[in-house]
Amino acid sequence: MIDDFGPAPYDDFDDAEEKVRPGPLWRHAVWVVAVTAAGVALGWASGRFRLGPEEYGLPSAAPGPLLPYLAAWTAIGLVAAAVLRAAAARVPVHAPETVAVGVVWLGTRLSLGWRPEPPLLALLAAVALAASAGWGLMALRPGSGWRSGRRRA
Template sequence: MSNLFTFDDVSGDGVPEETRRQGPLWRHALWVAGIAGGAVAAGWIAAAFRLGPAEYGIPSAAPGSPWGLLAWCLGAGLVACAALRGTAARIPVYAPGRVGFVLVFLGTRLALGFRPPAQLLAAGAVAAVAVALAWCVVAAVTHRTHGPDRT
């Protein structure tokens, strides 16, 4: 009988979840652009509709042009994903793609739903980058504590 908390690698790439992500610079740049761009697109699509009544949850996209908000979210997402991927290229980081995607998706969805002023939008972007950097610091401390030969 298998352990309830053991998961098989279903990604199909054969790379364990917590390994160094090595490769040429173009591959890292493509990864960063893909994760950030996909998360912004998913957040924009999610803002187009609401599943429940207006009293519950995040409102759907507010009227007006979304391009400025999407540019802010993409810029912050690129910085956050670049920090995660740059750290993952040097030390093992757990799920850098999922963390980057969730941060950028939630930021985009919140920005499109509430249309915050520029100061709050900048604070949200700084918070997303800070969370990504904190995730990298946790990975670095764990790597240093347990050693590079950790499995």
């Protein structure tokens, strides 16, 4: 039952966590760059090693250059974070920074751990961009429950 006297007793979400993030363009750009840098840095730090002993045939890191993969995931991360921030500037999106950092971190980690060929890297990029676009589209869809800043019960 919906009443206008307050939230339902089972409604335990935090309004401060999900909010519209309007603001000047420079603030959005700084957010996108910071989130991407955090994801790439975490992916680089965790991609420098593999878990498992050397006697099982898992080297500490895959051989090959790091810079092309870091540059690729920086570009992919900038696009993914920009998509999420654009959605968050219009409607409340749940944890866009966590999604952006997670997608970029996972992609960077996988790429540095195994050094995939360009077609597989493109597939990983498509999956990362689809995940961030899907997360933003879930908040933007008409039946998402947000109308004029209030959540429908």
